[in-house]
Amino acid sequence: MPIYEYKCPQCDTKFEKMRPFSQSDAESPCPSCGTGGNRLVSMFASISKGTDGYSAPIGGGVPSCGSCSATSCSTCG
Numbered sequence: 849m850p851i852y853e854y855k856c857p858q859c860d861t862k863f864e865k866m867r868p869f870s871q872s873d874a875e876s877p878c879p880s881c882g883t884g885g886n887r888l889v890s891m892f893a894s895i896s897k898g899t900d901g902y903s904a905p906i907g908g909g910v911p912s913c914g915s916c917s918a919t920s921c922s923t924c925g
């Protein structure tokens with residue numbers, strides 16, 4: 849069973865709760881005041897950076913040789 853992280857909106861207490869995936873979005877009572885805590889969004893679910901359409905060439909160069917995949921070689925000039 850996966851562990852989810854929750855935060856109490858009342859007292860800002862963070863706590864973890866092990867529960868089935870089907871109940872992951874349900875509120876979980878705060879251990880210190882009993883208020884229903886909201887599940888914190890996992891980090892891996894909100895990563896989306898560098899989506900401005902530009903993709904930098906890896907290794908610093910576009911292959912310029914016509915007949916091979918090297919960036920520069922004596923065969924292709």
Ligand SMILES: [Zn+2]
Nearest residue numbers: 856859878881
């Ligand atoms: Zn609380």
